[in-house]
Amino acid sequence: MTGLSSSPAAQGTPRADGLGARTAAVLVFGSSAAVLVVEIVALRLLAPYLGLTLETSTMVIGIALTAIALGSWFGGRIADQVNPRRLLGPALGLSGAVVALTPVVLRTTAQWAPATLLLIASLTILVPGALLSAVTPIVTKLRLTSLAETGTVVGRLSGVGTVGAIVGTVLTGFVLVSRLPVSGILIGLGTLLVVGSALIEWRTRGWSGTPALALVILVGGLATTVAPGGCDTETKYHCARVVADPDRNGGRTLVLDGLNHSYVDIDDPTFLKFKYVRAIASVVDAAFPEGQPLKAHHLGGGGLTVPRYLAVTRPGTRSAVSEIDKGVVRINRERLGLRAEAGIAVRAEDGRLGLRRLGAGSRDLVVGDAFGGVSVPWHLTTVEAMTDVRRVLDEDGLYVANLIDHGDMAFARAEVATLSAIFKHVAVIADPTDIGLDPTATPEGGNLVVLASHRPVDLRATQETLDARQTGWKIATGDDVTSWTGDAQVLTDDHAPVDQLLQPYDSSQ
Known part of the structure; x- marks a missing residue:
């Protein structure tokens, strides 16, 4: 066979x-x-x-x-x-x-x-x-x-x-x-x-x-x-180092994945080195009466520069922070002088989940400063996320956030368009060339600060504070923001191509 x-x-x-x-x-x-x-x-x-x-x-x-x-x-x-x-x-x-x-x-x-x-x-x-x-x-x-x-x-x-x-x-x-x-x-x-x-x-x-x-x-x-x-420390999410400032005894820079994320002066929390942090502080100082304690929530912790500043300049302020990386929280306590009595409560949690657990109208201020590399995590940029921010703010509440973008600023414009779909009043603070206030110049990009609220903010006082802190930044609002935003898409949970919109910095320029 x-x-x-x-x-x-x-x-x-x-x-x-x-x-x-x-x-x-x-x-x-x-x-x-x-x-x-x-x-x-x-x-x-x-x-x-x-x-x-x-x-x-x-x-x-x-x-x-x-x-x-x-x-x-x-x-x-x-x-x-x-x-x-x-x-x-x-x-x-x-x-x-x-x-x-x-x-x-x-x-x-x-x-x-x-x-x-x-x-x-x-x-x-x-x-x-x-x-x-x-x-x-x-x-x-x-x-x-x-x-x-x-x-x-x-x-x-x-x-x-x-x-x-x-x-x-x-x-x-x-x-x-x-x-x-x-x-x-x-x-x-x-x-x-x-x-x-x-x-x-x-x-x-x-x-x-x-x-x-x-x-x-x-x-x-x-x-x-x-x-x-x-790294000094390899955390769950980052390669982290703390670099001492040779010019200030208490100065420390928190470096995450090779990027300078935060600067903290342990001895003087009112010293704000980074320009975008000075801009955030200027917005808050102009929006709320001097010394008034606030109920604040922070999306992203880093070196906790803004919560530390609020604790000193507005005694009695209670700042809750959503910081996803437990290792960064530990660095703040062990190497950056964070004290329990500062009124700063840090939870190791995702920012979006942190927002979800907050009660409606429970915050005077929400600060967005969460980054993965140089990009805001996409799920913290959408209409749905901003709706949650709006929910937790009281009627006079303020949302202020740090963004980074370059080139044609496609991501920054999309985020501003998204905020405009949720809040009545939206403004952008940055170098004038980056937000269309100087149309003859080519944008270079970098940090921008956006603010959003359901009540008008005293922009003149904000600009005076920005000038006093020597930022060189200007405020765009109203028609200037609308013109700069153009036809930028609104970001949603269903479609938020943040990584594709974000333009990297071109060092050859």
Whole structure:
């Protein structure tokens, strides 16, 4: 009789090359989990240099998926041509070496060769991702000893790999990032992969080759400790540093992901270094009677410069702050002199959720100063978010927010259009060239402060305060705002392309 034989010999896969079911599951589970750990941690590692934007996330996810596709494709092809047992050790070991070296390579590249950062970053995700993704087809080849069990083996290993990816994602997002620095996560993962490689090599060919890989891990770990671009603290969301001001004893700058987010004078909270903070203080001082205590809510904390200022200039003010990063809150208490008696209550929570828990008409002032990189988180820019801001303000309440944009200011104009759809009175404070008050000049962009209320604000007093604080900024309102905003789209929860509208700063200009 003629036909297909299901015997192992007829299929060219000797049972001697098989792999134990438990070992196979561990290899597939672990390698799949490792791919997702690398992907998520890469986002954190790149944020200080590329920004934590939708584009950055999309790029990293796309590269990781490309790595999975390439590894699965070529891993299967090579496994059909070479003894699969000889492939497992090198795949794990080489991926481990690259993973462990990733922090020092990326940070060094960002400092000394920033033009090549995207290429190097892509390779540090693509290479280990492809090698680790190749493990599943290699292991599948070793487990397939009969046509009769093909579906069972492939289905089981596919399921194990998917569970591994889920565990890697959840473990990284909920546990590892909150407890370990990203460099420690990658060095630890790389070490585990090299150890796995050593065990596989030992079972197949002795310890040949693994000492060299272990040495690479050791060198990579040591190099990471002296790599440029390190952090004082790696929080759940940021690479954070506190830099002392050589010109003021109490001056401290909070640097998050390489950007100066806040300046605080611990000894004198009324000293406001950043121009946009002086603008916010000017708006508040002109809108409310001098010394009147306020009930304020702050979206985003940073160094808590504005809450500290209000606590000193308006004794009795109660400031509640929604700051998503517990690490930043801890830095304020341990290194930036935040005291419990200052009337500042900080909750580690998302700003939108923080708004939702507030009662209607419960606040005199809401301050928006939340940023992910240089972008306001999109869900804090929409009509729905601003409706919630309007809800928590009393009838004379004021919303004032810091924005950053460049180029044609598409995002800033869209946000002002959004505020105009909710509030009766909206004004923009910035350099005159950036808000259309000097049509002969080319906008450069940077910080802008927007204010919105259902009652008119004394703009003359605001301008006098801005001038007294030497900001050089002017106020646009009424027809000037309408003309500058033009046909800018109103942002909604259903459509808020903030990352696409936002224009990055062009240093070549």
